[in-house]
Amino acid sequence: ETGVTQTPRHLVMGMTNKKSLKCEQHLGHNAMYWYKQSAKKPLELMFVYSLEERVENNSVPSRFSPECPNSSHLFLHLHTLQPEDSALYLCASSQEQGAFYNSPLHFGNGTRLTVT
Amino acid sequence: GESVGLHLPTLSVQEGDNSIINCAYSNSASDYFIWYKQESGKGPQFIIDIRSNMDKRQGQRVTVLLNKTVKHLSLQIAATQPGDSAVYFCAENSAGNQFYFGTGTSLTVIP
Numbered sequence: 001e002t003g004v005t006q007t008p009r010h011l012v013m014g015m016t017n018k019k020s021l022k023c024e025q026h027l028g029h030n031a032m033y034w035y036k037q038s039a040k041k042p043l044e045l046m047f048v049y050s051l052e053e054r055v056e057n058n059s060v061p062s063r064f065s066p067e068c069p070n071s072s073h074l075f076l077h078l079h080t081l082q083p084e085d086s087a088l089y090l091c092a093s094s095q096e097q098g099a100f101y102n103s104p105l106h107f108g109n110g111t112r113l114t115v116t
Numbered sequence: 117g118e119s120v121g122l123h124l125p126t127l128s129v130q131e132g133d134n135s136i137i138n139c140a141y142s143n144s145a146s147d148y149f150i151w152y153k154q155e156s157g158k159g160p161q162f163i164i165d166i167r168s169n170m171d172k173r174q175g176q177r178v179t180v181l182l183n184k185t186v187k188h189l190s191l192q193i194a195a196t197q198p199g200d201s202a203v204y205f206c207a208e209n210s211a212g213n214q215f216y217f218g219t220g221t222s223l224t225v226i227p
Binding site: 004006040041042043045048056058090092101102104105106107108109110 | 212216
């Protein structure tokens with residue numbers, strides 16, 4: 001069983017809807033991430049939070065809005081998405097000590113998002 | 117930008133044989149490398165990592181080899197089993213910069 005849980009597993013939404021993706025990590029890590037995985041493309045980093053503060057926003061459109069209320073929970077709020085936003089959205093966590101990106105990422109099983 | 121790629125998009129091996137999955141990277145400053153396994157319907161699962169001060173690292177049935185001279189990384193799986201069927205991809209970074217991921221190699225184990 002993964003130490004990072006994501007809900008929902010599948011989501012279908014229209015372009016005018018507002019929905020949220022939820023992620024919870026049970027590993028005691030201090031950093032959390034959102035990644036986008038599209039078919040036949042490498043994982044794309046979207047957002048990084050360290051100790052509940054956003055440390056990186058990788059030029060993501062404003063229709064994606066992250067929220068990190070505490071070190072164990074991460075949300076991705078979605079509104080007015082486009083069909084090309086359909087993808088697998090992965091949450092990850094890591095335990096950073098000193099330098100960032102210095103330890104492995106632990107991923108959840110993702111939310112498969114379809115925008116119609 | 118970074119470039120992380122794999123030599124072959126698909127690999128089929130007979131059950132019990134050894135598998136070798138390759139990864140090329142372009143940033144000579146990369147110093148930390150990870151192999152992930154992703155099964156259908158699941159997220160990437162950490163397999164093994166290696167830092168640039170090492171050439172080889174072994175885990176349970178897996179070995180990662182790093183050749184910094186030619187910027188090449190490989191994952192060797194011993195006695196491949198049907199449960200090893202998945203997409204495998206490498207990730208690399210340098211000096212605290214974000215990870216860059218390959219597109220993956222699909223491994224199919226033939227019973």
